Amino acid sequence: MVAPHITPPQALTLADYEAQSREKLEPGIWAYFSGGAADEFTLRRNTEAWQNMELWPRVLRQLAGGHTRVNLAGREIAHPILLAPVAHQKLAHPDGELASALAAAAQGAGYVLSTQSSTPLEAVARAVQGDPGRGPLWFQLYWQHDRVFNLELAQRAHAAGYESLVLTADAPVSGARDRERKSGFRLPPGIGSVHLQNLPSPAHLPTDTYCGGLPAHALCWDDIAWLQERTRLPIWIKGVLHPLDAQQAQRMEVAGVIVSNHGGRTLDTAPTTLRALPLIAKALGGTLPLIVDGGIRRGTDVLKALALGADAVLIGRPMVHGLAVEGALGVARVIRLLRDELEIAMALTGCRTLAEATPGLLTPS
Numbered sequence: 001m002v003a004p005h006i007t008p009p010q011a012l013t014l015a016d017y018e019a020q021s022r023e024k025l026e027p028g029i030w031a032y033f034s035g036g037a038a039d040e041f042t043l044r045r046n047t048e049a050w051q052n053m054e055l056w057p058r059v060l061r062q063l064a065g066g067h068t069r070v071n072l073a074g075r076e077i078a079h080p081i082l083l084a085p086v087a088h089q090k091l092a093h094p095d096g097e098l099a100s101a102l103a104a105a106a107q108g109a110g111y112v113l114s115t116q117s118s119t120p121l122e123a124v125a126r127a128v129q130g131d132p133g134r135g136p137l138w139f140q141l142y143w144q145h146d147r148v149f150n151l152e153l154a155q156r157a158h159a160a161g162y163e164s165l166v167l168t169a170d171a172p173v174s175g176a177r178d179r180e181r182k183s184g185f186r187l188p189p190g191i192g193s194v195h196l197q198n199l200p201s202p203a204h205l206p207t208d209t210y211c212g213g214l215p216a217h218a219l220c221w222d223d224i225a226w227l228q229e230r231t232r233l234p235i236w237i238k239g240v241l242h243p244l245d246a247q248q249a250q251r252m253e254v255a256g257v258i259v260s261n262h263g264g265r266t267l268d269t270a271p272t273t274l275r276a277l278p279l280i281a282k283a284l285g286g287t288l289p290l291i292v293d294g295g296i297r298r299g300t301d302v303l304k305a306l307a308l309g310a311d312a313v314l315i316g317r318p319m320v321h322g323l324a325v326e327g328a329l330g331v332a333r334v335i336r337l338l339r340d341e342l343e344i345a346m347a348l349t350g351c352r353t354l355a356e357a358t359p360g361l362l363t364p365s
Contacts, residue, residue, distance in 0.1 A: 011322075011325065011330075011333070012337075013337065014297045014298070014318045014321065014334060014337060014338065015297065017318065017321040017322050017325055017330065017333075017334060018317070018318070018321045020321075020324075020325045021092070021320070021321040021322075021324035021325050022034075024324050024325060025091075025092065025324055027183055028180075028183040028184060028185035028186070029091050029092070029185065030183075031179050031180045031182070031183035031185055032088075032091065032180050032183070032185045033086075033091070033092065033317060033320050034179075034317065035177050035178075035179035035180045035183075035265070036175075036177065036179070036263070036264035036265050036268065037175030037176055037177055037178075037264060037265055037266055037267060037268040038175070038176050038178060038268035038269075039178075039268055040179070040264060040268065041264075041268055041269050042261055042264035042267070042268050042269060042270050042271075042272065043263065043264030043265070043268075044264075045264075045272050045295075046261070046263070046264055046272050046273060046274075046294040046295025047295035047297055048272075048295075049272040049273075049274040049275065049295065050274055050295055050296060050297070050298070050300075050301040050304060050305075051301075053274065053304050053362060054362070055300060055303070055304065055345070055349055055361055055362065056349075056360070056361055056362065056363070056364045057348055057349040057350060057361075058349060058350030059350060060350075061350035061352070062352060063347055063350070063352050064352075065352065066343075066346060066347065066351075066352040066353060067353060068080070068339060068342060068343060068346070068354060069353070069354075070306075070311060070312060070354050071311075072110075072136065072289060072291075072311050072312050073136075073164075073234070073255055073256055073289050075136065077108065077110065077135050077136065077312075078107075078108035078109075078133070078135070079108060079109070079339050079342065080302060080306060080310075080311065080312035080313060080342075080354065081109050081110075081302065081312070081313060081315065081335055081338055081339060081342075082104075082109055082110030082111065082112060082135065082136070082291065082312055082313070082314050082315075083100055083101075083104050083109055083110065083111045083112060083314070083315060083316075083319050083331070083335075084112055084263075084293050084314035084315060084316035084319070085112040085113060085114035085115075085140035085166065085168075085238075085316075086100075086114055086316050086317075086319060086320055087114045087115075087116030087117070087118075087193070088116060088117075088118050088187065088191055088192075088193070089117070089118060089119070089320065089323060090118040090119070090191050091118075091187075091188075091191060092320050092323045092324040093323045093324060093327050095323075095327055095328060096117075096118050096119050096323075097113060097114075097117045097118065097119040097124055098119050098123065098124060098127055099323060099327045099328035099331060100319055100323055100328070100331050101113070101124045101127060101128050101137075102127055102128060102328050103322075103328045103329070103330075103331035103332035103335065104128070104134070104135060104331070104335065105127075105128040105131040105133070105134035105135070106131070106133075106328075106332050107332050107335040107336055107339070108133050108134065108135055109135045109335050110135035110136040110137070110138065110312070111124075111128070111134075111135065111136070111137055111138070112138045112139070112140050112166055112314070113137075113138070113139050113140060113162070114140050114142075115139075115140055115141055115142040115153070115193065115195055115196070116142065116193040116195070116196070117193070117194060117195060118191050118192065118193070118194060119194065120194050120195070121139060121156060121157055121160055121162070121195065122156070122160045125137065125160040125161045125162060126160075129161050136163055136164065137161065137162055137163055138162055138163060138164040138165070138166050138236070139154075139157035139162040139164075139165055139166065140165075140166040140167075140168060140238070141153065141154060141157075141165050141166065141167050141168070142168055142171070143167065143168075143217075143218070143219035143223060144196070144199055144217070145202050145217035146199065146200050146202075147223070147226065149198075149199055149200065150223075150227070151227065151230055151231070153195060154227065154230075154231050154233065155231070157233070158231065158232065158233050162233070163233070163234070164233055164234045164235070164236055164255060165227075165231065165233045165234070165235045165236070166235075166236045166238050166258065167219060167224065167227075167235060167236070167237055167238065168219075168238050168239055168262075169219060169237050169238060169239040169240065169245075170238070170239025170240075170241075170260065170261065170262050170266055170267075171239065171262055171266050172211075172214065172215050172218030172219070173211045173212075173214050173215065173218075174266070175262070175265050175266040175267060175268065176268075177265060202217075221248065221252065224237070224252055224254070225252065228252070228253075228254075234254075234255030234256075235254050235255055236254060236255050236256045236257070236258055236291075237249045237254050237256075237257055237258065238258035238260050239258065239260050239261075239262060240257050240258065240259055240260070240276075240280065241259065241260075241261060241270060241271055241273070241276040241280075242276075243279050243280050243282070243283035244283075246280040246283050246284055246288075247283055247284070249288065250284055250287050250288050254288070255288075255289070256288050256289035256290065256291065256311075257280065257284070257288055257289075257290055257291075258290075258291045258292070258293065258314065259273050259276050259277050259280055259290060259291070259292040259293075259294075259310070260273060260292070260293045260294055260314070261273055261276075261294055263293070263294055263295075263316055263317065264294070272294065272295070273292050273293065273294035273295070274292075274294075274295075274304070274305075274308070277290070277292050277305065277308045277309055277310060278308045278309055278359075280309075281308065281309025281310075282309075289311045289312075290309055290310050290311055291310060291311060291312045291313065291314055292305050292308075292310040292313055292314070293313060293314035293315065293316060296313050296314075296315055296318075296338075297318065298338070298341055299338055299339070299340065299341025299342035299343070299344060299345045300341065300342075300345045301313075302338065302341075302342045302345075303342060303345045303346060303349065303351070303354075303357055303361070304361070304362065306354050306357040307357045307358055307359055307360075307361045307362050308359070308362070315334070315338070318334050318338070319331055319334060321334065322334035349361055
């Protein structure tokens with residue numbers, strides 16, 4: 001006898017969406033999206049770090065007229081939540097990146113499209129550019145071995161209306177993603193990186209065996225300077241954990257820094273982004289906008305991130321979970337849930353605006 005189909009209860013938290021998406025996705029696809037590098041210490045600690053940090057609420061404060069608006073790189077946005085670049089989103093839902101971008105626009109959230117998108121960048125831009133309430137639209141660039149190809153991809157993004165480039169700096173090679181490899185995951189037919197289909201083969205095969213020769217073509221500071229001379233798009237550097245690298249980015253006059261450990265998918269035992277964020281904020285002294293990602297699952301986490309010096313946050317896996325469960329509606333609800341929780345946390349800690357989210361929320365003085 002076949003069991004009747006039972007519609008799962010509506011998800012009320014990001015954790016609910018995670019649990020429901022695991023039921024929907026094939027095991028290999030689940031391993032791809034949810035897995036981390038090696039023993040996954042950094043993956044787990046990212047979330048635990050936010051959970052373990054306490055908030056010290058203030059009471060009896062004036063809260064009338066409160067809001068979640070913030071200024072990010074000279075632009076006022078409705079709230080500090082952006083969707084991170086995540087590859088191959090059609091693995092989670094047939095509408096893929098298009099659904100996620102539409103959901104972000106509907107909720108006033110920023111959206112960062114991955115180089116490894118399964119939907120062309122032009123199609124995503126056309127779908128959301130006419131929405132007056134949308135947040136920033138950025139394009140994430142994975143540096144390839146061919147400089148001209150990289151420039152042409154950046155020029156495509158500029159022509160399509162993307163407002164910034166996000167250069168991922170922390171993945172010169174892929175991490176040892178054991179869970180993904182053990183699952184036997186392979187991209188199914190019809191899903192791939194649409195922007196990399198015409199990437200030329202290397203003119204010369206690598207002669208060394210160090211990581212298969214891949215580091216020879218890895219992004220470096222000279223490449224950033226080269227690209228800055230050839231594009232008018234502001235450039236953000238994503239994947240910064242060390243304060244000295246943040247200071248170098250500041251000297252390069254980039255648009256901003258994204259504190260990230262790639263969601264625990266590259267270097268296992270790397271520090272959590274919560275640990276790195278205040279060190280980088282101190283090193284920069286407010287000279288550059290800061291965004292942080294990695295393990296953010298509650299509105300309280302967003303509030304803590306801003307109290308530590310971030311201007312905004314990126315979420316990646318929660319977006320995928322919402323996408324897998326309910327398509328664009330699921331992504332929109334994930335953003336809304338997080339924003340609602342942020343407002344509640346603000347009210348309960350005595351913050352009328354996010355400008356009042358200071359280190360005093362975390363360590364009473």
